[in-house]
Amino acid sequence: MYDYETILCDVADDSVATLTLNRPASLNAISRLMADEMTDALARLAAEASLRVLILRGAGEAFCAGGDVRDMASQGTRSSTEALDSMARYRRMTLALHGFQRPVIAAVDGVAFGAGMSLVLLADLVLLSERARLCLVFQRVGLSPDCAALYTLPRLVGLQQAKALALSAREIGAIEAQAMGLALEVLPWQKLYERANQLATAVAKGSPAALSLTKQALDASLQSDLPTMLAMEAAAQAIALTSEDHRAAVRAFVRKEGNRYVWPARSD
Incomplete structure (x- = not known):
């Protein structure tokens, strides 16, 4: 529907949209361009009067590996002020997804690490494939969680569990994530997108x-x-x-x- 370099954005039957993170060679890592394109796509979709539900997914065998570390490295040494200014684009993306007024279904296959996990936490309904892996990996690269993870995670799993996940940078599998309340369903990977579309089609029949x-x-x-x-x-x-x-x-x-x-x- 819309033409982008790092994402795909399609609308089926005017009521169900699918936004796909489309950098499979880098496990759909979020670059500066991807953040800007997602913000733009979400604004355009929000203006579609007939749209009723959004599916968020990743291309290939991963949902999202997090922020693009190579993209970060290419920016060189920055002052704290410059780093704060650069975070504005990710804040805009986060607010656009959190404030999206239609239900958002995240269909997660493979890794959802770092900011990728943050995006999952912003969805209304989360479906995980059996091979999905989630991790707030930030501590491994000397960073603090972003894209609203520090807001959403305690509300989903409680404060102590949120601290444990954030401080340990521990990877969790699909079954453990579901037990924590981070996912609605866990499915065979072959059934993941079929189930996401099935739920989206059902929701789209609502008011x-x-x-x-x-x-x-x-x-x-x-x-x-x-x-x-x-x-x-x-x-x-x-x-x-x-x-x-x-x-x-x-x-x-x-x-x-x-x-x-x-x-x-x-x-x-």
């Missing part, structure tokens, strides 16, 4: 207003109190109740025509 409002409210919940969340729920329902998607679903219910929004069971 775009209800999907977006639900995601935004849940994202806000851990920083909010009960009165705030009750107010957000009421506002979301007031919007959703006026939508044609809600009226159509009610008509189908009354006529006993069945529910078109059905979560698909796994077949493997």
Whole structure:
């Protein structure tokens, strides 16, 4: 759909988009150009009124090996001010993905290391292949986690476990990641993208207003109190109740025509 050098961005049936990190020779490491292209692609997709769900994946047999260390080395010695300025592009990419108002499904095969794992943590639903490996590798190269990992990880696994993963730079496999709450499902690698598309197709049948409002409210919940969340729920329902998607679903219910929004069971 859009023409980029380091990513692929396709939209199927106007409702499901797939954003593929496309540097397989470097295990889809995030270069400066890739960060900029992802930010641009996410902004364009956000403007697509008919889009309802996004799949995030990597080309080849890896999701993402993290930041491109060779790209970092090519920049030479930098002052802390210059380094801070250079992080702005990665902050823009992170905010674009975190703030994406449609559900994001990450389909992860192979390595998701460093910033690659950070991207996984930003997704709403995570599917891992059995051969997926996750690691906050930053300590191995003398860096601190970025791309919001220090924000997302404690909220997913708890503070002590987050500290252990970040400080140890320990690699975890798919089953352990799922047990920690980092993944929804673990699948044979041959079934990974089929399952991601199956879930995306199911989600895409939902109301775009209800999907977006639900995601935004849940994202806000851990920083909010009960009165705030009750107010957000009421506002979301007031919007959703006026939508044609809600009226159509009610008509189908009354006529006993069945529910078109059905979560698909796994077949493997």
